[in-house]
Amino acid sequence: MECSAINRTLTPEDAERLATAALNLIPSETPGDVGRAVHIAHEMRQKQTDDAQDAALAERLGSELWTADAKFMDAARGILAQMHLSSEWEPHRNS
DSSP, X not given: OXXXXXXXXXXXXXXXXXXXXXXXXXXXXXXXXXHHHHHHHHHTTOSOOHHHXXXXXXXXXXXXXXXXXXHHHHHHTTTOSSEEEGGGOOOOOOO
16 A cells, blocks of 8 residues: 655545554454544544544443543543543442
8 A cells, every 4th residue: 555645634534544454454353443533533623543542442332431631521522422530530438
């Protein structure tokens, strides 16, 4: 595959295609998470997908996502459901 992406911004579709091609080189059970992470990052206007990968996994598992990153939380409002800031966590106490 030839790539001439120097000084060029990739579209989410290009990024997903390249990520999928890279994932096809290694065994993986969840290649769909990468594509979803690319879309989440794009919707949140983030250049990296590290936070979005956590969100994609939580979304696929139907789990809540807890984060200490308030900026990520603010960016994800309206895009992701079931997100919480770790500072909101209150342990259940048996009285």
